[in-house]
Amino acid sequence: MNKTELVSAIADESGLSKKDAEKALKAFTSVVEDELKKGEKIQLVGFGTFEVSERAARTGKNPRTGEEIEIAAARTPKFKAGRALKDALN
Numbered sequence: 001m002n003k004t005e006l007v008s009a010i011a012d013e014s015g016l017s018k019k020d021a022e023k024a025l026k027a028f029t030s031v032v033e034d035e036l037k038k039g040e041k042i043q044l045v046g047f048g049t050f051e052v053s054e055r056a057a058r059t060g061k062n063p064r065t066g067e068e069i070e071i072a073a074a075r076t077p078k079f080k081a082g083r084a085l086k087d088a089l090n
Contacts, residue, residue: 036077046084053078 001009003025011021032050035042041051057073 044082046082048082048085049080051078051080052076 007018007022007025010016010025011018014021014024016024032042036050036052039052041049043049053076055074055076058071060069060071061067062069
């Protein structure tokens with residue numbers, strides 16, 4: 001499912017127009033992004049949790065040359081599914 005299909009599904013499910021559904025989706029993704037940038041965690045009970053994971057700097061190898069390279073530390077987004085979502089899938 002791509003973004004256009006998701007907007008259509010949200011519009012059908014909620015009774016909103018596609019334009020309003022797209023605004024709601026943009027607002028949701030914007031808020032999630034802003035909160036993760038601040039280092040905050042977003043919990044949607046029954047659905048899941050969005051949070052930031054810290055990855056330490058490490059040494060890796062270039063697979064082509066075998067040369068050792070330094071991989072910088074990074075912050076990455078992480079999603080952990082909630083129990084209700086897991087149960088719905090099984």
